[in-house]
Amino acid sequence: MINPKNLILYITFFQIIVNINCQQYVPKGRVFHTSTLIGTRIYYLGGQNNESLLTNDFFYLDISKSFNKTKDSLPFVNVTLGGSVPRHYGAATTVFGKSKNSIFFFSGDIGALQNTIQLIYTLDTTQSPLTWKNMAVSENEVERRRFLSAVTDNNNNVYLFGGGGGGKFGDTQYIRYNTTNIFDSTKNIWTHGTIDNTLLKREGHTATFLPDTSEIVYIGGCGNNGLIDITNAHVYDTINDKWNKWETKNSPEQRCQHTAVLTNDDRIIVFGGANALKSPVENYYVVLNVKTREWYHGNETIIEAPYRGHTATFYNNYMFIAFGQGTTQQASNDVLIYKIGDYANFTEVDYYNRVDTTPFKDNILIGTTILSIIVVGFIGFIIHKYNKSKQMKGMKPPIDTICTP
Ligand SMILES: *[C@@H]1O[C@H](CO)[C@@H](O)[C@H](O)[C@H]1NC(C)=O
Ligand SMILES: *[C@@H]1O[C@H](CO)[C@@H](O)[C@H](O)[C@H]1NC(C)=O
Ligand SMILES: *[C@@H]1O[C@H](CO)[C@@H](O)[C@H](O)[C@H]1NC(C)=O
Ligand SMILES: *[C@@H]1O[C@H](CO)[C@@H](O)[C@H](O)[C@H]1NC(C)=O
Numbered sequence: 001m002i003n004p005k006n007l008i009l010y011i012t013f014f015q016i017i018v019n020i021n022c023q024q025y026v027p028k029g030r031v032f033h034t035s036t037l038i039g040t041r042i043y044y045l046g047g048q049n050n051e052s053l054l055t056n057d058f059f060y061l062d063i064s065k066s067f068n069k070t071k072d073s074l075p076f077v078n079v080t081l082g083g084s085v086p087r088h089y090g091a092a093t094t095v096f097g098k099s100k101n102s103i104f105f106f107s108g109d110i111g112a113l114q115n116t117i118q119l120i121y122t123l124d125t126t127q128s129p130l131t132w133k134n135m136a137v138s139e140n141e142v143e144r145r146r147f148l149s150a151v152t153d154n155n156n157n158v159y160l161f162g163g164g165g166g167g168k169f170g171d172t173q174y175i176r177y178n179t180t181n182i183f184d185s186t187k188n189i190w191t192h193g194t195i196d197n198t199l200l201k202r203e204g205h206t207a208t209f210l211p212d213t214s215e216i217v218y219i220g221g222c223g224n225n226g227l228i229d230i231t232n233a234h235v236y237d238t239i240n241d242k243w244n245k246w247e248t249k250n251s252p253e254q255r256c257q258h259t260a261v262l263t264n265d266d267r268i269i270v271f272g273g274a275n276a277l278k279s280p281v282e283n284y285y286v287v288l289n290v291k292t293r294e295w296y297h298g299n300e301t302i303i304e305a306p307y308r309g310h311t312a313t314f315y316n317n318y319m320f321i322a323f324g325q326g327t328t329q330q331a332s333n334d335v336l337i338y339k340i341g342d343y344a345n346f347t348e349v350d351y352y353n354r355v356d357t358t359p360f361k362d363n364i365l366i367g368t369t370i371l372s373i374i375v376v377g378f379i380g381f382i383i384h385k386y387n388k389s390k391q392m393k394g395m396k397p398p399i400d401t402i403c404t405p
């Protein structure tokens, strides 16, 4: 006979196990989602899931504690919401607000590329329950687009640059942009940045804000005539509303739909990307030294990592590469962890160690850009949808082309 006391113990123990299993949220694989770092939470939103459906899933990876991927499941937490954003892919998010606690969400493709009603949402992560609030913007002020970039400067201005979309209602072409929409989140005012005549229209590029100089470094992407030059990077000076060109040394392969993060010592780590043939670039891990404008090339070959539609988040010398499309996976459900070394040295690790701290600058909240291409099946779906609803307001023009180099 089992001692009743033990029985209770067994039951309690069993319940704990069941509870733990039930509570651990395991997100589906996805591509073209966004990631936003606030404090020690990396918030993930939306994207196209591994069954080719658009999502508005919202959850975070808790990096307030160490974890070991080999032993435990990733510490994801599903966020309970009061209100959500439309299901989408290819949107852009950035952090803003006085204490950098809010997320600014812009656009993406919601299955209609000319819909300007459900365009912008904000969420204050300190409020409960968390609620995405729709921000009204006057018609024709900002056009819906996908694969653009969003960053916030030191004065809480949000810069939306580039991207591709359907233009205004009635336009029948797929349009790429070279415009910058600036949102002053303190005064609630929209303006446009100046346009340099040589500024090619692009999508699938990255934007990295340099807090020390208030410049935004734009890297790569694809334009109407192929990949964008990576050797002469376009840099936007937010203080003087002026474009500059950085001539860089030892530049890597041109690429599109890669990610970029800024390290504490002013290096921009570019990860992944698709080449002109839409295949993975050869060198996944390349680093631009902002001070010398010299590129370093990774010291290891990366295999089995996503190259597009992933996100990259940097925290305490770790880089988290989340989800995305790889050569063997259409929509990964994994988070790869890279421990960042000097130059372009790095090591892929299966753990995150919270105490590995290095001086950490506040606000390394580099806007996360979502860069991507849709999978073939989805294009079919969209074209089908478009054909079915040509007459309807808010639909999209034919997507001829996703970055045809
Ligand atoms: C998508 O992910 C879910 C959960 O991770 C899994 O059960 C399902 O088999 C996946 N589907 C495809 C098409 O990979
Ligand atoms: C992570 O867990 C695996 C399996 O238990 C173990 O071999 C490895 O040493 C652990 N890594 C760290 C950094 O603790
Ligand atoms: C995650 O949270 C959302 C919003 O609160 C909810 O609708 C959804 O069912 C949750 N998903 C899981 C798997 O718990
Ligand atoms: C940039 O966009 C403007 C406005 O659409 C356009 O007039 C100009 O030709 C574009 N520049 C390039 C190099 O495409």
Ligand SMILES: *[C@@H]1O[C@H](CO)[C@@H](O)[C@H](O)[C@H]1NC(C)=O
Binding pocket: 299, 300, 340, 341, 342, 345, 346, 347
């Ligand atoms: C690359 O650099 C990392 C970090 O410095 C180091 O741990 C690793 O051994 C290096 N790999 C190679 C192949 O040199």
Ligand SMILES: *[C@@H]1O[C@H](CO)[C@@H](O)[C@H](O)[C@H]1NC(C)=O
Binding pocket: 299, 341, 342, 343, 344, 345
């Ligand atoms: C990192 O890379 C540089 C240049 O590629 C090399 O000189 C240095 O020894 C490497 N450091 C480590 C720790 O691997």
